[in-house]
Amino acid sequence: xxxxxxxxxxxxxxxxxxxxxxxxxxxxxxxxxxxxxxxxxxxxxxxxxxxxxxxxxxxxxxxxxxxxxxxxxxxxxxxxxxxxxxxxxxxxxxxxxxxxxxxxxxxxxxxxxxxxxxxxxxxxxxxxxxxxxxxxxxxxxxxxxxxxxxxxxxxxxxxxxxxxxxxxxxxxxxxxxxxxxxxxxxxxxxxxxxxxxxxxxxxxxxxxxxxxxxxxxxxxxxxxxxxxxxxxxxxxxxxxxxxxxxxxxxxxxxxxxxxxxxxxxxxxxxxxxxxxxxxxxxxxxxxxxxxxxxxxxxxxxxxxxxxxxxxxxxxxxxxxxxxxxxxxxxxxxxxxxxxxxxxxxxxxxxxxxxxxxxxxxxxxxxxxxxxxxxxxxxxxxxxxxxxxxxxxxxxxxxxxxxxxxxxxxxxxxxxxxxxxxxxxxxxxxxxxxxxxxxxxxxxxxxxxxxx
Amino acid sequence: xxxxxxxxxxxxxxxxxxxxxxxxxxxxxxxxxxxxxxxxxxxxxxxxxxxxxxxxxxxxxxxxxxxxxxxxxxxxxxxxxxxxxxxxxxxxxxxxxxxxxxxxxxxxxxxxxxxxxxxxxxxxxxxxxxxxxxxxxxxxxxxxxxxxxxxxxxxxxxxxxxxxxxxxxxxxxxxxxxxxxxxxxxxxxxxxxxxxxxxxxxxxxxxxxxxxxxxxxxxxxxxxxxxxxxxxxxxxxxxxxxxxxxxxxxxxxxxxxxxxxxxxxxxxxxxxxxxxxxxxxxxxxxxxxxxxxxxxxxxxxxxxxxxxxxxxxxxxxxxxxxxxxxxxxxxxxxxxxxxxxxxxxxxxxxxxxxxxxxxxxxxxxxxxxxxxxxxxxxxxxxxxxxxxxxxxxxxxxxxxxxxxxxxxxxxxxxxxxxxxxxxxxxxxxxxxxxxxxxxxxxxxxxxxxxx
Numbered sequence: 001x002x003x004x005x006x007x008x009x010x011x012x013x014x015x016x017x018x019x020x021x022x023x024x025x026x027x028x029x030x031x032x033x034x035x036x037x038x039x040x041x042x043x044x045x046x047x048x049x050x051x052x053x054x055x056x057x058x059x060x061x062x063x064x065x066x067x068x069x070x071x072x073x074x075x076x077x078x079x080x081x082x083x084x085x086x087x088x089x090x091x092x093x094x095x096x097x098x099x100x101x102x103x104x105x106x107x108x109x110x111x112x113x114x115x116x117x118x119x120x121x122x123x124x125x126x127x128x129x130x131x132x133x134x135x136x137x138x139x140x141x142x143x144x145x146x147x148x149x150x151x152x153x154x155x156x157x158x159x160x161x162x163x164x165x166x167x168x169x170x171x172x173x174x175x176x177x178x179x180x181x182x183x184x185x186x187x188x189x190x191x192x193x194x195x196x197x198x199x200x201x202x203x204x205x206x207x208x209x210x211x212x213x214x215x216x217x218x219x220x221x222x223x224x225x226x227x228x229x230x231x232x233x234x235x236x237x238x239x240x241x242x243x244x245x246x247x248x249x250x251x252x253x254x255x256x257x258x259x260x261x262x263x264x265x266x267x268x269x270x271x272x273x274x275x276x277x278x279x280x281x282x283x284x285x286x287x288x289x290x291x292x293x294x295x296x297x298x299x300x301x302x303x304x305x306x307x308x309x310x311x312x313x314x315x316x317x318x319x320x321x322x323x324x325x326x327x328x329x330x331x332x333x334x335x336x337x338x339x340x341x342x343x344x345x346x347x348x349x350x351x352x353x354x355x356x357x358x359x360x361x362x363x364x365x366x367x368x369x370x371x372x373x374x375x376x377x378x379x380x381x382x383x384x385x386x387x388x389x390x391x392x393x394x395x396x397x398x399x400x401x402x403x404x405x406x407x408x409x410x411x412x413x414x415x416x417x418x419x420x421x422x423x424x425x426x427x428x429x430x431x432x433x434x435x436x437x438x439x440x441x442x443x444x445x446x447x448x449x450x451x
Numbered sequence: 452x453x454x455x456x457x458x459x460x461x462x463x464x465x466x467x468x469x470x471x472x473x474x475x476x477x478x479x480x481x482x483x484x485x486x487x488x489x490x491x492x493x494x495x496x497x498x499x500x501x502x503x504x505x506x507x508x509x510x511x512x513x514x515x516x517x518x519x520x521x522x523x524x525x526x527x528x529x530x531x532x533x534x535x536x537x538x539x540x541x542x543x544x545x546x547x548x549x550x551x552x553x554x555x556x557x558x559x560x561x562x563x564x565x566x567x568x569x570x571x572x573x574x575x576x577x578x579x580x581x582x583x584x585x586x587x588x589x590x591x592x593x594x595x596x597x598x599x600x601x602x603x604x605x606x607x608x609x610x611x612x613x614x615x616x617x618x619x620x621x622x623x624x625x626x627x628x629x630x631x632x633x634x635x636x637x638x639x640x641x642x643x644x645x646x647x648x649x650x651x652x653x654x655x656x657x658x659x660x661x662x663x664x665x666x667x668x669x670x671x672x673x674x675x676x677x678x679x680x681x682x683x684x685x686x687x688x689x690x691x692x693x694x695x696x697x698x699x700x701x702x703x704x705x706x707x708x709x710x711x712x713x714x715x716x717x718x719x720x721x722x723x724x725x726x727x728x729x730x731x732x733x734x735x736x737x738x739x740x741x742x743x744x745x746x747x748x749x750x751x752x753x754x755x756x757x758x759x760x761x762x763x764x765x766x767x768x769x770x771x772x773x774x775x776x777x778x779x780x781x782x783x784x785x786x787x788x789x790x791x792x793x794x795x796x797x798x799x800x801x802x803x804x805x806x807x808x809x810x811x812x813x814x815x816x817x818x819x820x821x822x823x824x825x826x827x828x829x830x831x832x833x834x835x836x837x838x839x840x841x842x843x844x845x846x847x848x849x850x851x852x853x854x855x856x857x858x859x860x861x862x863x864x865x866x867x868x869x870x871x872x873x874x875x876x877x878x879x880x881x882x883x884x885x886x887x888x889x890x891x892x893x894x895x896x897x898x899x900x901x902x
Contacts, residue, residue, distance in 0.1 A: 003774065003776065003777065004502065004503055004774055004775055005503075005775075006503060006546070006548040006549035006772075006775040006776070007545075007549065008495075008496055008500070009496060009498060009499065009500055012496035013496065014494070014495055014496060014546070015494075016550060016553050016554075017491050017492075017554065017555075017558075020491070020492050020493060020494065021491060021492060024492045035808050035809075035837050036832050036835070036837050036838070037832060037837075037838070037839075038812075038837060038838055038839025038840070040471070040472060040807060040808055040809060040857075041471050041472060041475045041808070042468070042471060043465070043466075043471065045460060045464065045465060046497060046567075046579060047460060047463075047579075048460065049458060049459070049460050052455055052456075052457060052458060055455045064521065064522075065521065065522055066519050066520065066521055066533075067519070067520055067521070067522065067525060068517050068518070068519055068535070069517065069518055069520070069531070069569075070515065070516065070517055070518070070569025071515075071516055071518065071569065072569065074518060074531070080520070080525070082460055082517075084519070095465070098457035098458065098459075099467060102467050103467075103468065104468075104853050104856040104857040105853075106842075106843070107468075108839065109468070114497065116497075118520075118522065118523065118524070128496050128498075138843070141843070142843070143843050145821065145825075146842050148825075149840070152829070156832070268822070269821070269822070272821075272822040272825035272826055273825050273826075274826070274829045274833075324454060324455055324456075324457040325454065325457070356491060357486050357491055357492070358486075358489045358491060370596065370720070370723075371720070371723040374596075374599075374720055374723035374724050375723055375724075375725070377724075378603070378723075378724050378725045381487050382725075384487070385487075386486050386488075386489060387487070387488070387489050388488075388489025388559065389489070389600070391557075391594050391596040391597050391600075392589070392592070392593070392594050402556075406491075406555040
């Protein structure tokens with residue numbers, strides 16, 4: 001029979017063991033920090049009833065949705081009635097509306113699952129990827145202090161992920177909306193284009209951006225408008241200066257004032273959370289998508305890898321689940337797209353093969369001592385050391401080669417001589433050194449070197 | 452606009468927060484033990500190229516497969532080219548064949564992911580459910596000692612899951628195949644029917660089963676054959692007696708002898724692994740599916756819940772990935788169907804709401820002290836206590852009610868008086884007691900009571 005070529009669908013993620021271990025450690029780090037900040041786990045089914053999932057979207061978005069059908073249903077010519085989640089926000093909205101009465105509010109959940117998009121296959125596009133989200137969802141209201149907790153979580157997560165220096169940028173969209181209102185720029189598309197140009201201030205001069213804002217066809221601000229925009233949101237500096245700048249503007253617009261007030265509260269709370277200002281700044285030019293978010297918005301950049309764009313984003317929204325319930329459910333949340341981040345870090349050489357999750361390999365030096373090796377393995381496992389026992393009677397060199405390839409650091413060796421002395425040898429595969437250890441002290445010894 | 456009723460597809464699993472936490476702890480327990488025994492993580496994409504996934508199966512199995520298609524592909528009238536995994540074995544086989552050169556053998560992976568089956572919706576049938584698998588896969592050969600490791604893992608996992616008394620049953624299919632060969636019972640369907648009747652020996656008398664084996668239409672053993680079958684595999688007793696019984700039979704069949712030899716080795720190694728015989732027995736009547744497994748087979752039963760059937764099963768197979776590679780890849784593995792087990796345990800009242808993963812709630816007694824609460828929260832989190840800060844200025848009673856509903860055990864309270872004294876109060880929501888604790892000792896105090 002002809003062999004079938006084993007392969008995975010384009011745009012999906014699959015890793016070799018030691019990369020998988022590294023990825024798993026990143027997932028664990030994110031989860032540990034999410035739990036540390038008092039978020040609880042949620043998992044939703046990979047597919048939803050199509051009508052429920054797609055109630056809102058249409059057009060382009062819907063083209064990227066994967067529909068699911070069993071063979072039976074296809075044969076009977078049914079239309080697919082199941083669709084795979086394309087993010088974690090819609091399933092969470094559905095969940096909160098569905099179980100509203102049973103949930104305790106504020107509902108603080110983390111959700112770390114894969115999402116699916118029927119993208120055209122190309123480099124950097126994923127059809128299946130992890131999102132790691134947290135959200136705090138209130139009933140009727142949710143104080144702005146919760147907005148300050150998000151950067152505290154981002155700070156803890158990215159510090160522990162150890163992927164180099166990073167900076168959390170945040171802003172309040174009410175400031176932007178208020179400014180545009182005051183300047184009479186009402187068209188959302190035009191607003192987006194303006195913000196995109198302001199964002200170029202770190203590459204272009206003020207004069208150049210001023211020119212672009214006036215001469216670009218779909219923007220066409222007046223000279224006065226363009227100057228106002230740059231005067232207001234072209235400002236960059238420490239948070240105290242930025243807040244002083246906003247207050248100095250004295251713009252007579254309710255939304256703008258509300259935004260400045262909220263931003264001031266967030267900055268104050270962030271200091272109480274102990275997040276050092278070296279790792280965050282107010283960035284008046286960021287807005288995220290102009291529809292969904294209504295207040296604070298976040299973006300996070302890796303200082304050494306600006307081309308990655310934001311690696312953790314989110315914001316405050318007015319009402320999570322208006323499609324499913326009449327209750328008002330305001331919330332705030334962030335999301336880490338871990339699959340994309342992981343591959344980008346891998347390409348940048350930051351993410352490497354991890355040591356194995358297996359901490360010790362009990363080798364088989366003498367097949368006659370097999371039951372001893374099994375007992376040593378059982379003792380180490382009982383003591384909490386992740387232990388593999390090599391059960392094939394291969395030559396020692398082959399067993400060490402295996403430990404090396406698998407990334408297992410400590411190899412335990414015992415021949416007849418060692419057994420007679422009540423000892424074992426422990427070979428450190430990284431350092432290349434070897435130690436004789438009393439057998440009854442082996443577990444404690446290994447635990448101390450593993451740390 | 453009319454509201455959409457939020458709902459999940461039939462046959463999928465979704466849990467309220469405190470059940471989700473319980474479920475998550477079970478997943479964590481299984482994973483921790485799998486890693487303790489030296490298994491490394493593997494994750495594969497939820498869908499595979501349809502031709503690769505369905506190379507083997509057909510007919511009934513294929514009807515239960517979910518196919519996946521993007522809207523674009525449906526509109527263009529394409530046949531679905533993606534299909535969702537229906538188990539973890541086929542994706543693992545594909546993975547091992549695909550990355551054969553890069554993997555270190557024996558390849559020991561755990562995989563804990565959801566699988567999908569397009570089942571007719573009915574009670575107890577799941578369209579999406581977790582499987583938690585381990586396998587050891589060798590290249591060319593794999594010593595039988597690995598077969599003894601599986602019950603050691605099952606013992607560790609189920610002991611720590613704390614779901615009541617359990618017993619691991621195992622057998623070697625070569626014994627059964629050899630017996631049938633020797634008796635001239637060659638038809639696989641007939642063999643299966645015979646084994647199903649022998650399995651009834653715990654409910655029916657020997658005479659009754661003997662009668663059934665002779666008179667049931669598709670079985671129709673001769674009186675002599677029926678007696679032989681019961682003489683050979685109707686035996687039940689301690690492992691030493693069972694092995695003695697098998698040796699006493701002296702059946703002159705190579706396969707049978709090989710099976711007895713392997714079974715003897717497994718029993719010996721299992722003792723060296725320290726698994727007490729109170730938790731396992733040789734059960735000569737179990738066979739698992741007659742196609743896939745070729746040697747040792749396992750089933751695990753909860754003593755108090757026999758109606759659940761086996762909650763952890765598996766066995767030894769000759770060649771994992773013959774469809775994808777010419778290499779011979781023998782292996783042995785087990786699988787826990789956690790979704791099914793969880794719901795069954797829930798119905799039996801064994802699984803209950805867990806305490807929250809949030810260990811402490813910093814309440815907001817006086818809004819003027821908000822920054823203090825944020826600092827206390829930050830201190831607790833830095834010390835490793837999973838902490839939520841209640842940021843809405845609600846009445847204390849409402850905040851305690853929230854802690855109670857969410858299952859958060861310790862509520863931290865600080866008003867102006869406590870602050871002046873450098874103290875906080877800690878309310879134990881379960882015990883109903885309250886303690887005054889020095890603020891600088893709070894983290895250590897909580898860590899000691901949390902344990």
